Structures are given as C-alpha cells and as structure tokens.
Amino acid sequence: MMQIVCNDEKKEIRPETTLIAFLGELGVKPDTVFVECNGVIIKRDEYETLVLPEGARLELIRFVGGG
Amino acid sequence: MLTIAGRTFRSRLFGGTGKFSSPKVMKEALDASGCEMVTVALRRVDLANPADDIMSVLDRKKFLFLPNTSGARDAHEAVRLARLARAAGGGEWLKLEVTPDPRTLLPDPIETLKATEILVKEGFIVLPYMNADPVLALRLQDAGAAAVMPLGSPIGTNQGILTAFQIAIIIEQARVPVVVDAGLGAPSHAAQAMEMGADAVLVNTAIAVAGDPVRMARAFALAVEAGREAFEAGLGERREDAAASSPETGLDFLR
Numbered sequence: 567m568m569q570i571v572c573n574d575e576k577k578e579i580r581p582e583t584t585l586i587a588f589l590g591e592l593g594v595k596p597d598t599v600f601v602e603c604n605g606v607i608i609k610r611d612e613y614e615t616l617v618l619p620e621g622a623r624l625e626l627i628r629f630v631g632g633g
Numbered sequence: 634m635l636t637i638a639g640r641t642f643r644s645r646l647f648g649g650t651g652k653f654s655s656p657k658v659m660k661e662a663l664d665a666s667g668c669e670m671v672t673v674a675l676r677r678v679d680l681a682n683p684a685d686d687i688m689s690v691l692d693r694k695k696f697l698f699l700p701n702t703s704g705a706r707d708a709h710e711a712v713r714l715a716r717l718a719r720a721a722g723g724g725e726w727l728k729l730e731v732t733p734d735p736r737t738l739l740p741d742p743i744e745t746l747k748a749t750e751i752l753v754k755e756g757f758i759v760l761p762y763m764n765a766d767p768v769l770a771l772r773l774q775d776a777g778a779a780a781v782m783p784l785g786s787p788i789g790t791n792q793g794i795l796t797a798f799q800i801a802i803i804i805e806q807a808r809v810p811v812v813v814d815a816g817l818g819a820p821s822h823a824a825q826a827m828e829m830g831a832d833a834v835l836v837n838t839a840i841a842v843a844g845d846p847v848r849m850a851r852a853f854a855l856a857v858e859a860g861r862e863a864f865e866a867g868l869g870e871r872r873e874d875a876a877a878s879s880p881e882t883g884l885d886f887l888r
Contacts, residue, residue, distance in 0.1 A: 592683050600722075626677065629675060629698065630675070631652065632703050633652075633838065
C-alpha cells in the first residue's frame with residue numbers, strides 16, 4: 567500500500583491505482599467532479615490512464631449551488 | 634432580446650443555485666423562473682458525502698452555467714478558480730467575484746479589474762460582480778468585460794437597490810449589458826432595476842429562501858418582464874408639483 571493525500575485527507579491506495587479506480591473506491595461519479603493532481607488539472611480522457619504516484623496530492627472539486 | 638458576448642437570452646432574469654432547501658425545489662424554481670443562465674460555485678467534494686451532486690438535476694442544454702469565483706479573496710485566487718471552472722467543462726463564461734471581506738462581501742475593485750484583464754486575455758467571457766461605481770464600470774468595459782454586474786445592495790441582504798443613483802449612471806454610460814446583481818429581495822426591486830434600463834437582473838437568495846420558492850421565482854419572472862416592458866414603453870417624467878389628470882376646464886357650472 568502507499569499513501570496519497572486527497573482533499574487534505576490521507577488515503578491508502580494499492581500501487582498502480584488509476585485515478586478512475588480511486589474515484590470508484592471513494593464512491594464519486596467521475597463525470598461529476600474534476601481533479602487536480604499535484605497542482606495540475608487532469609483532463610477527463612486521462613482519468614482511466616493516470617496512475618496515481620506515491621504521495622500524490624489530489625483535489626477533487628465540483629460545481630455546487632451558488633449565487 | 635438580450636445579447637451578451639454574441640449569445641441571446643429570451644429571459645432577462647438570471648438565477649442562482651445556492652441556498653435552496655433541496656435539488657428538487659431548486660430545479661422547480663429555476664424552471665418556473667424561465668431563466669436560461671444560472672450561476673454555480675466551485676467547491677471541494679465532501680468526501681463524507683461524495684454522491685451529493687446537486688447540479689446533476691439541472692439540464693445543461695437548458696441552462697447555461699455561469700461559474701462564479703465566490704470565495705476568492707484576490708485576483709490570484711479568482712484566476713485559479715476560473716481556470717478550474719473552465720477545465721471542469723464550465724465553458725468560457727465566468728461570473729468574476731472577488732470578495733475579501735466576509736462581513737460585507739463587497740467586491741474588491743482593484744483585484745476585480747486585475748483579474749478581468751488577465752481572464753479576458755485568456756479567452757474568458759467575464760461578467761464581473763462590482764460595486765455600483767460608474768468609473769469602475771467603464772474601466773471594466775475597457776478591460777473587455779462582456780457585461781458589468783453592479784450590486785443593488787450586499788449579497789444576501791434582500792435590501793433592494795440602495796445604489797440607484799450610481800446604477801443609473803452606469804446604465805447611461807454602458808457599452809455592454811448591465812446586470813443588476815445582489816441584494817434584490819423582492820420582485821419590486823427587480824422591476825425597479827428593469828424600469829431603470831438594466832439589461833437583466835440576477836436573483837438567488839430572494840427566491841431560494843422564500844416561503845414558496847417556485848411561486849417566488851414566477852413572481853420575479855413577471856416583475857422582470859413588467860419592468861422591461863415599462864422601460865421600453867417609456868416612463869412619464871417625474872415632477873415636483875402636482876399635475877391634474879382630469880381636465881382643469883369645464884368647471885364653470887360649479888362656480
């Protein structure tokens with residue numbers, strides 16, 4: 567197992583975990599969020615291929631109600 | 634019809650999506666309002682509640698999403714939020730909001746202008762939320778803002794248009810649409826803005842927190858339409874002294 571940080575929470579993942587698999591484990595529908603990994607915005611078509619590196623810092627963001 | 638950045642809108646009422654009691658009420662209210670553009674905010678996913686995606690109830694073909702930069706305290710934070718919104722599929726449209734003071738939520742004019750300059754260069758369609766300052770409105774237009782959004786009163790206060798004098802000047806000088814935003818607490822406030830010649834109004838709190846948000850949305854839609862119709866019809870001039878509506882002649886038989 568290895569550690570990453572997602573929205574300031576420490577998470578344990580298996581090596582070779584892709585972004586899409588990680589979102590699935592969290593129970594997040596991929597098309598409702600967007601992701602920054604180590605400060606870089608990840609394009610939607612890269613969710614399936616991006617393997618999360620050790621110590622990655624993820625930000626999961628979505629549209630919410632606002633004025 | 635209203636045109637902003639080449640896109641036409643049949644409705645001159647823009648909606649907000651915050652503060653509704655449920656996604657269902659929000660959807661029904663926005664449907665009732667007839668609005669075609671709605672603001673949305675960007676926030677971190679709540680990992681304790683990851684399935685909570687309220688925006689999925691809204692049909693993106695029906696409503697143009699206008700992501701805001703609410704929460705940004707300076708130009709740097711606003712630009713970062715804007716880029717994220719675009720990456721998230723929010724498109725080029727952006728309600729720029731820079732509010733450093735949580736008590737008043739009044740917009741920072743200097744940071745707003747700075748962010749407008751940067752974002753326009755990056756291809757965003759920038760609609761800046763601004764204090765009702767006529768000079769700033771011109772500066773923002775010069776910087777390429779697609780519309781200006783002066784406040785009636787502070788966000789969420791429902792106090793109506795406390796800035797009528799300044800908004801009238803902004804409208805008179807405007808080369809881009811003027812959208813009165815923030816503080817409109819009653820349909821009469823929206824009608825007032827439209828009678829003054831505003832091109833549109835943006836309403837969130839007053840609809841979302843109403844006793845019946847769906848009916849209030851309809852009330853705002855009617856008020857906006859009435860106000861616009863009155864503006865186009867041309868209001869009579871205001872005067873100090875009374876002027877009788879009935880003929881002043883033909884009373885000889887009384888005297």
